[in-house]
Amino acid sequence: MDNLKSLWYKYHDIITYVFFGGITTLVNIVVFDLCNYVMNYQIANIIAWFASVIVAYVTNKLWVFNSHYDNWNAVFKELFLFFGLRIASLVLDQAIMTVGISLLGWDALLVKILDQVVVIASNYIFSKYFIFKSKKMNAKNRRSFFYFKYFAKNSGSCDVRISGPSSVMTKVCSY
Structure with missing residues (x-):
């Protein structure tokens, strides 16, 4: 699988x-x-x-x-x-x-x-x-990014950052 x-x-x-x-x-x-x-x-x-x-x-x-x-x-x-x-x-x-x-x-x-x-x-x-x-993300990361961005957006004051050559996504929150 x-x-x-x-x-x-x-x-x-x-x-x-x-x-x-x-x-x-x-x-x-x-x-x-x-x-x-x-x-x-x-x-x-x-x-x-x-x-x-x-x-x-x-x-x-x-x-x-x-x-x-x-x-x-x-x-x-x-x-x-x-x-x-x-x-x-x-x-x-x-x-x-x-x-x-x-x-x-x-x-x-x-x-x-x-x-x-x-x-x-x-x-x-x-x-x-x-x-x-897409300069920053491949097909796999693109889909994950939009789901991730949606959940980050709807869970307080968080933002999604993309960094590094492998387009690592991180959730950055300020409380």
Whole structure:
């Protein structure tokens, strides 16, 4: 059981990203396919992108990378980075769709599914290393930190400090 926990903590970001990325990809493909029946594939792709980016932001922020901030400036900076880098992946997405459908004449849904492999990989790299990066804590400590911070906050006048290269958390209380 300890080995399983160790693997979970080691690969938490990847496992949860694959799970929620699958949901996001499904949203993208379903919205694209529905819209593609009534409009141009390029417009359908942008609508699908927008719907999936909203799903991706919420799931990545809350459950994949556990990103929580106390102030609005940090939230807006993260949101701006997220949408900015997702626009970069939209450009890549549109380019693959245009080549596959307009130049090669392939089926739109097939191209969309193939396209998602490249988009998912680029979005993971953007999210992990540029948007939701954590300089102080790894995935295991992040979760523990927020639980610890909650209990410290609700048990008198205590604060949580992170120190040292291993991000040691200590509860500092003044009575």
